[in-house]
Amino acid sequence: MEDARKNKILDTAIELFRAKGYSSASMQDIAEACGMAKASIYKFFASKEELFTAAFVACHQTLLDRAAALEREEAWLNLSPKEKLRRKVEIQLEYTVANHLFMIDFKELPIATNEHFIAAWKRKKAALHAWRRELLIEAYGDPIEPYVWDVVAIFRGIHLEYLSFVQQKVIALPMAELAAFIVDRMDAVISDMIRTQPKPVIEPYNAFYSYLNPSDAPAREETVRRLVDLMDKRIGELAKPEDTKKELQQVAAMLRAECERVPSNTTLIRVLTAYLDGVPELRSYVRQLYNLLS
């Protein structure tokens, strides 16, 4: 049976990657742990990167499967929205504790440049992202729609931070209680947002494309455009003579045009931003613009 052998390699690889990380877990280690020769692994997986990708995908499937199974349980429909949310958070906590390696940023890993892996990674990331959006909408309904990506971000941030404490084994609490605690905090954040209606930070447009595709060119251009719009608006509010403001706005317009041109003149952009940087009120805009363009 070749499948059995392949699965054994995969399971062992998952275990070792989890324990030692990508770089430190060598093919040699995995082969030894499987009780076979290194060359045999290469009969099933063409490279270490492909093996890791397979491990990554297999691991991620688990969470979504478990969440789906939850909804098929008999008692599920009788639960309150909040309790449903809590249950799902609990599952997510448990899953993430076990699969921490596969949840973090892969920026540091050599595999972060492997195209096959990146494709798989993005797919899973998007699925998780959409799933989180779904469960928050289910729990809190339409009112959070305008902020939903901010809500997802805040939820994920809190979740991951507590997770690191769990990882350090300093939380003497069952995951069920931790999940309840997190949900209570989310309650507070969300009801406040619904009441005060702040301007969302993460716009749907960005969340949509960028989470999948951080380096997506059109998305970034759109972001730059919005930032320049904001800066333009801010200039209008400055306590300065009208003609000064007019001039600053012209500079902003030139900057905007230059950013959209392909290829853009980086020297001109530098000069224009340097000019705007002279106005203290605009400095933080300019800085963020720099960040976007670099």
Add this chain to the structure above:
Amino acid sequence: MEDARKNKILDTAIELFRAKGYSSASMQDIAEACGMAKASIYKFFASKEELFTAAFVACHQTLLDRAAALEREEAWLNLSPKEKLRRKVEIQLEYTVANHLFMIDFKELPIATNEHFIAAWKRKKAALHAWRRELLIEAYGDPIEPYVWDVVAIFRGIHLEYLSFVQQKVIALPMAELAAFIVDRMDAVISDMIRTQPKPVIEPYNAFYSYLNPSDAPAREETVRRLVDLMDKRIGELAKPEDTKKELQQVAAMLRAECERVPSNTTLIRVLTAYLDGVPELRSYVRQLYNLLS
């Protein structure tokens, strides 16, 4: 001037580590970027790990320095507590954007087993952690004291999550506004916690253990002191005869005295802790204490 050369290596290393990560930035790369031979680097830094540690330390000093500088500004005292908080959050955001590599978990890196690095890492982590606690206490006052570590955790989680969006260049907002947004969300979480008084998840005891670090001598002494205090208090709450508790508290006092003496008698410490370890309720304290002292 040897210092100039050393600094050049350090700056280049920081740049390359930031851009490519620890593993992918080779000494070869760094040497080439410096315009010198690889062997020359080894005249200044004994190993790659030491170079990385130096880069890490140099980078971290910046944030705390900048925060300290902020407080010396003239207008500082006239700001409201909330505005002070917002300003500090802004600085932290800007700093963290620039030094992302040095802020993440190093679990995946080979350097995570280097003792020198771990010591430096923990020291900086503890300093940042204490700083965050400080600024939140300053902004919200004593009422948050019981939850302060949870508040810090939630703040850090939200902060890091938004940071990843900044990193992905999808946030069309100056850091000043993002900081204000985050502070508003923290407001909601905190006033809710003050109102509902939930049981904290992260106990001060745990916070010490995970963040205040054994390798930093003064910090460690303080940690030990607080830990013994906590243990002393716990002894007072035991359901035991008064004279038994009295005796246990005497042992704790001796332990405390011995820990503060330099050099301390490790055998005596072992004996004292072993004695306290006989009381089940104190066992987890003893274990952590042992950890701090090892």
Add this chain to the structure above:
DNA sequence: GTCTATACCTTGATAGAC
């Protein structure tokens, strides 16, 4: 299909001329 043995490469680190 599975093993042994090895080719080949990239690292970090060093020796030794200048």
Add this chain to the structure above:
DNA sequence: GTCTATCAAGGTATAGAC
């Protein structure tokens, strides 16, 4: 102090006998 040249270690991946 700085270079060139080189080493040793450890990694991925493969060739070839069985």
